[in-house]
Amino acid sequence: MPTADRQPGAEILLRALRDQGVEVIFGYPGGAVLPIYDAIFNQNSIRHILVRQEGGAVHAAEGYARSTGKVGVVLVTSGPGATNAVTGLADALMDSIPVVCLTGQVPTHLIGNDAFQEADTTGITRPATKHNYLVKRPEDLARVVHEAFYVARTGRPGPVVIDLPKDILINPAPYAEAAKTHTSYRPRTDPDPAQIRKAVALLKAAKRPVIYAGGGVINSGPHASETLRSLIAATGFPVTNTLMGLGSCPASDPRFLGMLGMHGTYEANLAMHGCDVMLAVGARFDDRVTGRLNAFSQGSRKIHIDIDTSSINKNVPVEVPIVADAGKALDALLAAWKADSTPVDTTALTAWWRQIDIWREKNCLAFHQDMTPGAIIKPQYAIQRLFEMTRNLGKDVFITTEVGQHQMWAAQYFHFDRPNHWMTSGGLGTMGYGLPAAMGVQVAHPDAMVIDIAGEASILMNIQEMGTLAQYRLPVKVFILNNEYMGMVRQWQELLHGGRYSESYSAALPDFVKLAESFHAKGLRATSIEQLDAVILEMLTSDIAVVADIAVDQKENCFPMIPSGAAHNEMILGTEVEGDAAAVSDQGFALV
Amino acid sequence: MSGYQDNTTRTATISVLVENEAGILARVIGLFTGRGYNIDSLTVAPVEADGALSRINLVTSGTAMVIAQIKAQLDRLVQVHRVSDLTEEGPHIAREMALVKVIATGEKRVESLRIAETFRARVVDTTTGSFVFEITGTSDKLDAFIDLMRDLGLSEVSRTGIAALARGARTISSLHSEH
Numbered sequence: 118m119p120t121a122d123r124q125p126g127a128e129i130l131l132r133a134l135r136d137q138g139v140e141v142i143f144g145y146p147g148g149a150v151l152p153i154y155d156a157i158f159n160q161n162s163i164r165h166i167l168v169r170q171e172g173g174a175v176h177a178a179e180g181y182a183r184s185t186g187k188v189g190v191v192l193v194t195s196g197p198g199a200t201n202a203v204t205g206l207a208d209a210l211m212d213s214i215p216v217v218c219l220t221g222q223v224p225t226h227l228i229g230n231d232a233f234q235e236a237d238t239t240g241i242t243r244p245a246t247k248h249n250y251l252v253k254r255p256e257d258l259a260r261v262v263h264e265a266f267y268v269a270r271t272g273r274p275g276p277v278v279i280d281l282p283k284d285i286l287i288n289p290a291p292y293a294e295a296a297k298t299h300t301s302y303r304p305r306t307d308p309d310p311a312q313i314r315k316a317v318a319l320l321k322a323a324k325r326p327v328i329y330a331g332g333g334v335i336n337s338g339p340h341a342s343e344t345l346r347s348l349i350a351a352t353g354f355p356v357t358n359t360l361m362g363l364g365s366c367p368a369s370d371p372r373f374l375g376m377l378g379m380h381g382t383y384e385a386n387l388a389m390h391g392c393d394v395m396l397a398v399g400a401r402f403d404d405r406v407t408g409r410l411n412a413f414s415q416g417s418r419k420i421h422i423d424i425d426t427s428s429i430n431k432n433v434p435v436e437v438p439i440v441a442d443a444g445k446a447l448d449a450l451l452a453a454w455k456a457d458s459t460p461v462d463t464t465a466l467t468a469w470w471r472q473i474d475i476w477r478e479k480n481c482l483a484f485h486q487d488m489t490p491g492a493i494i495k496p497q498y499a500i501q502r503l504f505e506m507t508r509n510l511g512k513d514v515f516i517t518t519e520v521g522q523h524q525m526w527a528a529q530y531f532h533f534d535r536p537n538h539w540m541t542s543g544g545l546g547t548m549g550y551g552l553p554a555a556m557g558v559q560v561a562h563p564d565a566m567v568i569d570i571a572g573e574a575s576i577l578m579n580i581q582e583m584g585t586l587a588q589y590r591l592p593v594k595v596f597i598l599n600n601e602y603m604g605m606v607r608q609w610q611e612l613l614h615g616g617r618y619s620e621s622y623s624a625a626l627p628d629f630v631k632l633a634e635s636f637h638a639k640g641l642r643a644t645s646i647e648q649l650d651a652v653i654l655e656m657l658t659s660d661i662a663v664v665a666d667i668a669v670d671q672k673e674n675c676f677p678m679i680p681s682g683a684a685h686n687e688m689i690l691g692t693e694v695e696g697d698a699a700a701v702s703d704q705g706f707a708l709v
Numbered sequence: 710m711s712g713y714q715d716n717t718t719r720t721a722t723i724s725v726l727v728e729n730e731a732g733i734l735a736r737v738i739g740l741f742t743g744r745g746y747n748i749d750s751l752t753v754a755p756v757e758a759d760g761a762l763s764r765i766n767l768v769t770s771g772t773a774m775v776i777a778q779i780k781a782q783l784d785r786l787v788q789v790h791r792v793s794d795l796t797e798e799g800p801h802i803a804r805e806m807a808l809v810k811v812i813a814t815g816e817k818r819v820e821s822l823r824i825a826e827t828f829r830a831r832v833v834d835t836t837t838g839s840f841v842f843e844i845t846g847t848s849d850k851l852d853a854f855i856d857l858m859r860d861l862g863l864s865e866v867s868r869t870g871i872a873a874l875a876r877g878a879r880t881i882s883s884l885h886s887e888h
Binding site: 239240243244247248249251253268272273299300301302425426427429430431434 | 736777
């Protein structure tokens with residue numbers, strides 16, 4: 118029986134969530150979690166957003182987390198509820214997004230009996246989470262919930278699963294306040310001053326420096342991005358961002374070289390290739406960034422700031438590792454830079470910038486848009502116009518994407534001046550991420566303009582969440598670049614697989630306008646260039662959810678491109694840009 | 710750094726002090742299989758009076774870069790207190806125990822007993838046609854003993870995997886994991 122200090126597990130759970138500052142849960146009910154839904158029914162402080170499939174709940178929580186810096190919370194039932202959540206958990210793990218996922222479980226006495234809707238959730242999610250828990254005793258419940266939030270948001274953030282047997286939710290459990298420390302989990306956040314001194318000595322002597330900043334700067338909080346800006350201003354060094362790091366350096370800063378990597382800019386990749394000192398911060402030398410490892414920036418001495426020791430020397434050996442929170446390390450670096458009166462090599466830096474300007478003159482993102490009425494819309498132009506038309510909206514603008522060509526074009530042509538406004542599935546590359554992520558962003562920022570830049574194939578992977586948008590009147594805009602192909606697959610087939618377009622055509626597409634309308638949203642379509650601006654304008658001025666179906670050039674490829682197995686100086690450039698064609702090696706052919 | 714350019718592989722004996730909780734062993738093994746690291750030996754048992762901590766001893770091999778990765782990956786597991794690379798951090802003792810069943814009669818039986826005495830293996834079970842020897846020592850010593858038994862009626866072997874400690878006054882709690 119409940120007593121003053123013992124309440125049913127589900128009540129204890131909600132109390133712990135409230136104490137953790139949780140305002141929103143993205144979830145889907147089922148048998149094993151009904152006690153939690155009873156507890157939710159009886160209170161008003163935590164809002165529950167009913168998704169249409171559990172996978173959507175996790176991506177929504179990711180969007181919520183990425184745009185607010187808070188922990189996203191998911192609630193799903195046992196068995197299929199939990200297994201449907203796995204992709205989102207793996208996604209959050211790869212991109213270091215703090216998420217706590219509560220999964221129902223069959224009662225403890227039935228665990229292992231192949232009971233209805235039973236799955237070994239902790240077993241299945243172990244490699245897809247930062248940590249997971251199965252609560253077996255009522256007295257552990259509150260402690261585990263607090264600990265899960267602590268683990269999810271500290272160190273390198275990530276997803277944490279708490280598996281909750283139904284009897285634990287029903288039986289009385291005691292409450293416990295959050296502990297101040299953890300016995301074995303103690304992430305290191307403060308940089309080693311000696312390493313900071315080494316880093317500054319390297320940076321001061323640099324002739325061809327580059328700063329390579331990633332998602333860790335965003336995860337550290339807005340302050341880290343501010344410090345990064347101050348460091349760029351103090352040093353005058355060029356800076357490039359990873360896909361996950363976009364927004365940490367303002368795209369409008371003249372020292373910003375754009376994104377680097379497989380579809381990064383010519384100047385960013387060649388700066389990485391030719392630099393003599395590289396400052397990597399909150400970035401993990403991912404294969405999409407480095408290209409062929411044995412050709413990656415061979416001539417540079419590298420400083421690597423990362424909160425995760427295992428990211429250091431994983432792919433690329435570095436000379437000065439700094440295990441620390443990106444923001445704290447940047448603070449220390451900036452202070453040490455200012456305190457050190459050693460002059461920089463102005464002559465060399467001027468020459469370096471001159472070289473970078475020559476690379477910039479290549480204008481690697483150039484494309485040609487025919488403005489004749491009736492002309493086909495170039496996808497790059499559609500995103501460029503979307504960016505231009507959202508600039509003076511007087512609203513905060515958040516962009517999410519699905520995965521593929523449209524994602525890379527969004528990264529190239531939509532520019533971000535602030536962190537936490539760009540949500541994309543970087544590491545796992547999860548098609549279907551963008552719509553539910555946008556939903557989560559909109560829940561957190563009801564008055565903001567939230568746009569999912571999508572492809573016609575990706576959007577169908579979580580299209581059911583249109584129902585959630587309708588139910589909660591979330592005015593998310595879905596901007597589909599419709600080329601009737603899984604565009605990136607088609608591009609690889611064209612460039613690497615002899616034009617064998619095997620299964621990459623988006624056949625039997627729905628009528629996206631009618632589809633939007635059936636979900637109580639507005640459907641718009643642009644099929645030629647003269648319609649584009651009007652469609653974007655109507656989309657941006659609608660106060661309900663909109664699906665804008667933009668028919669774009671089916672044959673357009675995303676360039677620049679470093680083919681698999683190639684080096685940074687072996688980029689393929691677009692047809693509007695002059696030459697440097699590279700061939701794909703046999704080894705590269707086998708890479709993804 | 711120069712050490713990481715080196716592609717030669719080495720063996721590492723690593724001890725890990727962990728919370729004695731459900732799932733930790735699965736997490737460690739999953740880490741090795743999921744990331745493609747070798748495990749040559751693995752032992753685990755509680756080591757504190759209250760049973761709160763367990764010690765995992767494992768033997769792995771790889772390049773310097775891979776071994777550094779293994780230690781960093783182990784160290785970031787939530788339930789891990791300490792990771793100690795005994796091979797790198799100084800002299801250490803590593804011992805393993807095996808039970809070795811030899812089924813033989815006549816001269817072979819006598820010879821197996823003679824060799825067992827040389828190796829200081831103990832007879833822990835005997836019938837007129839069989840012995841079970843208990844042998845403790847380095848893995849190499851056990852290998853040598855088992856090899857000699859092959860011609861003498863070796864029929865079954867059960868090995869524990871290694872237990873390891875640093876020599877001298879150093880302990881895993883006083884050693885800090887790298888980085």
